[in-house]
Amino acid sequence: MTQPPPAGPTPPPGPGWSGADEIHDGLPSAPAEPGATGGRRLRRGLLVAGATAGVLVIGGTGYAVASYVSGGGAQPEEALPADTLAFVKVDLDPAAGQKMAVSSLMKKFPSLTQGGDDGDLKSTLITPLLADNDWGLTYDRDVEPWLGNRMAVAAVPDPGSEAGVAPVVVLAVTDEDEMTKRLGAVTDADFAFAVRDDFVLLGQTQELVDRLAASSSTLDSDADYDADRDALDGDQVAVAWADLAGLQGVVPMAQQTLGDEKLSGRVVLGVHAEDDALEVTGLARGTAPTAASAAGGPTALVTALPADSVAALSVSGLGESLTSSWGQLEDSGALAEFQDQIDALGLDLPDDLGAVLGSDLAVAVSGDLSAPSFGARVRTDDPQRATDVLDSLLADADLPVGVLPLDDGYVLASDQELADALSADGGLGDTASFRAAVPDLDDARAVGFVDLGRVIDQVIAQGGDDATQAQDYAALGAVGFSASTADDGGRFVLRVTTR
Structure with a gap:
């Protein structure tokens, strides 16, 4: 509660009192003409x-x-x-x-x-x-x-x-x-x-x-x-x-x-x-998720990514979300300035893009920082259509990536070794760093993970000024997040772990 005012002629302070007219000995005074x-x-x-x-x-x-x-x-x-x-x-x-x-x-x-x-x-x-x-x-x-x-x-x-x-x-x-x-x-x-x-x-x-x-x-x-x-x-x-x-x-x-x-x-x-x-x-409280944000079930592919993945990102329902909201995007005029580029791709949108993005998409980055490998595994209802679209798009692109079709989707990778690893159950979800950093995995529609400890260790091993700075953060373990929906909104959890 408010303390009693000091003794003497000073007006008692209270709500709204600014003290602008009181002079206090020993305190720094304001300049005569403050700018x-x-x-x-x-x-x-x-x-x-x-x-x-x-x-x-x-x-x-x-x-x-x-x-x-x-x-x-x-x-x-x-x-x-x-x-x-x-x-x-x-x-x-x-x-x-x-x-x-x-x-x-x-x-x-x-x-x-x-x-x-x-x-x-x-x-x-x-x-x-x-x-x-x-x-x-x-x-x-x-x-x-x-x-x-x-x-x-x-x-x-x-x-x-x-x-x-x-x-x-x-x-x-x-x-x-x-x-x-x-x-x-x-x-x-x-x-x-x-x-x-x-x-x-x-x-x-x-x-x-x-x-x-x-x-x-x-x-x-x-x-x-x-x-x-x-x-x-x-x-x-x-x-x-x-x-x-x-x-x-x-x-x-x-x-x-x-x-x-x-x-x-x-x-x-x-x-x-x-x-x-x-x-x-x-x-998020007091608001129901939209049909687009609630599309699909929990993401599942992320736990099967290679165990040595330095970073991973997984999202479910992207294809369905895109196709369901495409009409609203067109009506809003947001696509108008990109229409020429869209037409040049020769795609049947949004269905082609929906097939490519699929019902569950997981992206992984592995290897050394100086020469990382990257790839994605996608689960889709129309794998053939997805791989045909990607082959067409990559034919004219100078990118070191290839597409590997699977029974339930496809793998897109920067090298064959990673493509083979993405095609199998790599066990990322069983690693201690992933389990400690990623919360609420069973209900998550989006998951992210970075093995900070491995990144920091690589920077320190390279030496130099960056290594000296990285030493300050050597105790970091990993960072992970998950996002899920609920009847009245959504939930997002970010965890930064130490080792």
């Missing part, structure tokens, strides 16, 4: 701080865990209005399990946690943003004394603005008096702030932050947001959420771009740490 450039620089730095923190956490760099294990406490969504349109938060004091998992991960990348004071993420993040500001503000003196461990950046409706939406940064406050003094000392800055409970709201106008601070309902009590957040598995160190339908209604750019097409539903994304992996889960 607009300095004000914009500081405002931009403050407004992007939360977003930058999210990028740093998701990238897995610079995160240092405190020596104590606490978690819990107020969250930024408790200080934002219920009609918030989009929201990204970072929790530098997560639940105990997350804190220990992140600590375990970061110990594997010691060079990435260097920088800032004692490896403190907040110092690493904010110190560069305050560099060369016109008011002489520094992180150690003017921010560290009051900045807490939770921060967020959000988009909120702003009916009075041309864009219809405004950004706001929410920062946890451990010492409201110190925060008020430091921000209030910047007398001519073109940003405003207001206090709500244990957080400070930073925005472009005083009217905006005052309105947000006085909002009677908050995002954490919104039924949709609450259900979407709970749909994420386990605790999270970062969460992003957006009301797509709400954005459609207030953002003129979205209305102009989409025309008659309407955004619907919501999306939520969470970052979850494990001792040996970082997992990002994204959910």
Whole structure:
């Protein structure tokens, strides 16, 4: 809750109070005639701080865990209005399990946690943003004394603005008096702030932050947001959420771009740490998948790719999806400028292309980085038509690839050795790195995989400057993702593993 005001004649700070008229001894004063450039620089730095923190956490760099294990406490969504349109938060004091998992991960990348004071993420993040500001503000003196461990950046409706939406940064406050003094000392800055409970709201106008601070309902009590957040598995160190339908209604750019097409539903994304992996889960909520996106069943060919594949990508239902949406593409005019090239191919579209893409398609890359091999295996209902189309297209192309027909489809490869490997069950799905990196395989309509460990080992073996840089990431194992559909939307999971 808000702390009592300091003793003396200073007006008590409260929601919407900017502190612009108060003078504080020992603080850096604003210049007599501050230029607009300095004000914009500081405002931009403050407004992007939360977003930058999210990028740093998701990238897995610079995160240092405190020596104590606490978690819990107020969250930024408790200080934002219920009609918030989009929201990204970072929790530098997560639940105990997350804190220990992140600590375990970061110990594997010691060079990435260097920088800032004692490896403190907040110092690493904010110190560069305050560099060369016109008011002489520094992180150690003017921010560290009051900045807490939770921060967020959000988009909120702003009916009075041309864009219809405004950004706001929410920062946890451990010492409201110190925060008020430091921000209030910047007398001519073109940003405003207001206090709500244990957080400070930073925005472009005083009217905006005052309105947000006085909002009677908050995002954490919104039924949709609450259900979407709970749909994420386990605790999270970062969460992003957006009301797509709400954005459609207030953002003129979205209305102009989409025309008659309407955004619907919501999306939520969470970052979850494990001792040996970082997992990002994204959910589409409140919207049924289209017929095109739901075409076909789960992809199955990816697990049979060669076990030594460095990278793999597999998608099911591409052929059916393309043929079912071809009419809409033609009606939209999207194909008009490519019609001459399409006609020159002499294909019967979309049926020929549907046969080539088939019901399940898997692509593999193997071999050394300096001379990789690549190929694809496709399952299709009309293998003969597919191979005829490909033979016709490749006849005039100077590409080192060949087509090998199979009973249920075909193989396309850059060399015979890989073609033979793709024709058999190569066992990629049985490798430890693939199993650890690719989640939800049984229901996935799309799967991706890269053996980062093998790539890094090859770069290190080659020597030189690249090898030196690659050493910093030697603990990486693999990255994998899967995408699936559900009755009310879809699910996407990305995993980065360590070794």
